[in-house]
Amino acid sequence: MFGSTKPLHDRRRRLTTPALLVVVCGSVLVLGACTPRTTTAVPGSPDASGPAASSVPSTPAGPTRATVAPLDPSDSVPFATQVVDSFSVDRSPVAAVFDAAGGNVLISHRFDNTVTAIDPVEGAKAAAVSVGESPREIALAPDGGRAYVANSGSDTVSFVDLTDSTATVVGEVAVGERPVSVAVSPDGSTVYAVNSRSETVSAIDVESQTVVWTSPVGARPSGIAVDQVTGLALVVNQVDGTVSIIDPEAQLATSAIGVRANPSKIAIDSDSRRASVTNAGDASVTVVDLDTMALGETIPVEGGASDVVVAPQAGVIYVIALNSVIVIDTTSDEVLGKIGVGTGLTAITLDPESGDVFVTGSIASGDG
Secondary structure (H helix, E strand, O other): OOOOOOOHHHOOOOOOOOEEEEEEOOEEEEEEEOOOOOOOOOOOOOOOOOOOOOOOOOOOOOOOOOOOOEOOOOOOOOOEEEEEEOOOOOOOEEEEEEEOOOOEEEEEEOOOOEEEEEEOOOOEEEEEEEOOOOEEEEEEOOOOOEEEEEEOOOOEEEEEEOOOOOOEEEEEEEOOOOEEEEEEOOOOOEEEEEEOOOOEEEEEEOOOOEEEEEEEOOOOEEEEEEOOOOOOEEEEEOOOOEEEEEEOOOOEEEEEEEOOOOEEEEEEEOOOOEEEEEEOOOOEEEEEEOOOOOEEEEEEOOOOEEEEEEEOOOOEEEEEEOOEEEEEEOOOOOEEEEEEOOOOEEEEEEOOOOOOEEEEEOOOOOOO
């Protein structure tokens, strides 16, 4: 236990101005944002049984290469424009998620086999817990209080309780080979683990902590996100250049759609009915319409796009591209600019209430 003695799930951030915090080269950098704008909700909710996606992947035309200008910190805009603060974390941070219930950033450390909870207000470690070998991505229960960690070295998913002053592993479930990503169903009853080497997705029943079904997906799957409206799970397949669509009722990937080269991560905005897929192979972001599962724009960015997070209140997505964070308007699909951060960026997450964004990174030595 480190720092505050308050329960992790009861701790709240005290920052009042939206900011972007970036963990890189031994520190977390905070990027400032201006006053958030008010966005209009997309009217109407789609039927969960909406139009089916084509089972044959399509191949969109390649994007034009882009040179992205730096953002002007003096502009009055509702999104982050610059680095404003930093603090240190443990070495080898590879993934991060913001725990809204506790106000902490949860970070997995691949070479330490740990997950740390970082209080961004104090810039200090609030707790640390040992998990499986080589932990990768983390997902949270919808109501908070529990985290799920994909352990790529031990082929397990750790269940971590966050409801007291320490983080505690309360279960570990064997899945497929090399799990690298996890997501949770809208009702919190099922955890999906993406098994990169097995090229499958394991569905874990949360109550019994057992795998209840497994679906094959594409070649070398690397990321997953769940549509909160339909419950469909979208899985990014790096080698295939596709996104598999898993219907949990069918317990199977029922179709796939083609994106661009070497897609790596996916983020979903269920309210605006769009998914954003980062394509590292040709430095772009592809938009997918969640109602029709049709491809939208493919947006060129500068550098190899890797991780992505949606900021609905600001009407943008933030994309890690090499040494920068790219900001893209989700209404116009316009690249608004970039924020220079530093080398070795690995993951990005967001506090949906405040709009604060957190980016992790690691220098060559593995320090965080």
